Amino acid sequence: MTTEELLKWDRTHLWHPYTSTVHPQQTYPVASAKGCVITLEDGRELIDGMSSWWCAIHGYSHPTLTRAIKDQTEQLAHIMFGGFTHRPAVELGQLLVDQILPEGIDRLFYSDSGSVSVEVALKMAIQYQLARGRAGHTHFATISRGYHGDTWHAMSVCDPITSMHSLFYGTLPVQYFAPQPACAFGDEWDPEDLRPMQELVERHQDHLAGIIVEPIVQGAGGMYFYHPKYLEGLRALCDEYDLLLIFDEIATGFGRTGELLATYFTSIKPDILTIGKAMTGGYMTLACTATTQEIADTICSGEAGCFMHGPTFMANPMACAVSKASIELLLSQDWRGKVSNIENQLQEGLSPLQELSDVREVRCLGAIGVVEMREPVDMEQLIPRFLEEGIWVRPFGRLVYLEPQFMAITDEQLDSLIGGLSRVLRACYR
Numbered sequence: 001m002t003t004e005e006l007l008k009w010d011r012t013h014l015w016h017p018y019t020s021t022v023h024p025q026q027t028y029p030v031a032s033a034k035g036c037v038i039t040l041e042d043g044r045e046l047i048d049g050m051s052s053w054w055c056a057i058h059g060y061s062h063p064t065l066t067r068a069i070k071d072q073t074e075q076l077a078h079i080m081f082g083g084f085t086h087r088p089a090v091e092l093g094q095l096l097v098d099q100i101l102p103e104g105i106d107r108l109f110y111s112d113s114g115s116v117s118v119e120v121a122l123k124m125a126i127q128y129q130l131a132r133g134r135a136g137h138t139h140f141a142t143i144s145r146g147y148h149g150d151t152w153h154a155m156s157v158c159d160p161i162t163s164m165h166s167l168f169y170g171t172l173p174v175q176y177f178a179p180q181p182a183c184a185f186g187d188e189w190d191p192e193d194l195r196p197m198q199e200l201v202e203r204h205q206d207h208l209a210g211i212i213v214e215p216i217v218q219g220a221g222g223m224y225f226y227h228p229k230y231l232e233g234l235r236a237l238c239d240e241y242d243l244l245l246i247f248d249e250i251a252t253g254f255g256r257t258g259e260l261l262a263t264y265f266t267s268i269k270p271d272i273l274t275i276g277k278a279m280t281g282g283y284m285t286l287a288c289t290a291t292t293q294e295i296a297d298t299i300c301s302g303e304a305g306c307f308m309h310g311p312t313f314m315a316n317p318m319a320c321a322v323s324k325a326s327i328e329l330l331l332s333q334d335w336r337g338k339v340s341n342i343e344n345q346l347q348e349g350l351s352p353l354q355e356l357s358d359v360r361e362v363r364c365l366g367a368i369g370v371v372e373m374r375e376p377v378d379m380e381q382l383i384p385r386f387l388e389e390g391i392w393v394r395p396f397g398r399l400v401y402l403e404p405q406f407m408a409i410t411d412e413q414l415d416s417l418i419g420g421l422s423r424v425l426r427a428c429y430r
């Protein structure tokens with residue numbers, strides 16, 4: 001099959017994320033990827049600025065991760081988790097409990113994608129309230145411009161304007177939205193920022209099971225960084241009204257922000273925490289919903305007698321093995337130093353773009369650099385230009401951003417990403 005034939009078949013039969021079959025977007029056939037370089041079938045090489053949506057961190061095809069998954073495949077590729085357990089699941093769990101998760105968040109439920117781990121978190125909260133005789137407590141409060149995944153309940157807590165609420169109106173559970181926090185990360189804290197959420201919770205307290213947010217970094221809903229004090233305020237609210245606090249750390253987990261979890265920017269802990277994306281270093285899909293023993297035991301003392309969920313591929317051994325290898329590799333190196341260098345380089349390199357009048361704001365946190373434009377950008381115009389610069393950057397809406405693989409990218413590669421991105425924006429905007 002030639003590359004042209006491959007592309008034609010793809011256009012005719014395959015669906016890509018959020019795309020139209022009537023007006024297909026251009027796709028580029030990848031032949032291989034190593035480190036931070038993606039090689040296309042025509043031989044072009046691109047420096048990766050996207051980490052395949054937050055999930056790759058050590059570079060593509062890392063020998064240690066490849067070895068871990070190969071070895072596990074030969075031993076045990078998959079086995080049902082009902083009635084069986086295995087070393088990869090237990091050893092990964094130990095690593096998560098001992099080294100990654102906040103103390104006391106030590107009961108783990110594995111699942112196969114971020115969206116499912118969010119569904120699991122929401123179901124846990126509802127079952128928890130139910131078990132305590134609070135049957136009407138089935139809804140959630142959240143903040144605008146969040147993103148929690150594409151499945152049913154996860155979708156219902158995504159931003160109500162930019163997401164799929166209007167399309168699925170009437171069939172989606174109705175949730176309660178407070179405005180996005182106004183105090184940005186690094187700003188001075190203003191306690192007034194919490195007032196809309198306070199009022200919302202007070203008004204709907206009889207229906208709420210919990211509050212769900214992405215802590216500190218709102219990812220796909222707007223790449224916005226907000227104040228840690230807001231989260232401490234949510235903790236107090238949840239305690240006052242007897243609600244569960246759920247942190248969705250699927251995008252922020254495993255060092256991306258400069259902390260192992262964004263939770264660690266605060267002095268508090270959530271009741272339920274979800275992780276995914278970078279959990280396997282970008283090798284396989286795997287996620288986890290973690291909670292306290294007390295919440296888990298309460299759920300299981302309720303009428304159902306158990307937690308009502310069980311994915312077929314729960315705790316897949318290959319995914320657990322590569323996840324363990326990825327986390328060990330992360331913790332064995334100076335990840336904090338690497339992320340901090342990248343943050344400085346992004347800040348220094350992207351800030352000059354603030355001169356452009358079409359740029360609304362440049363902001364960086366950890367290994368995330370965001371150029372927010374005043375108007376939505378034309379992806380079909382920008383991406384081919386990025387390719388000419390030899391970089392892989394995929395903007396969405398008003399956001400042009402870099403999210404490099406922080407454990408693998410070199411200073412020179414990051415310079416090329418920043419330089420290429422800046423040249424393209426300066427050529428296309430004023």
Ligand SMILES: *Cc1c(COP(=O)(O)O)cnc(C)c1O
Pocket residue numbers: 113114115116118147148149150214219220248249250251276277
């Ligand atoms: C990506 C993401 C999800 C969904 O994860 P999938 O693996 O795509 O289902 C949920 N929450 C956050 C914060 C995410 O970034």
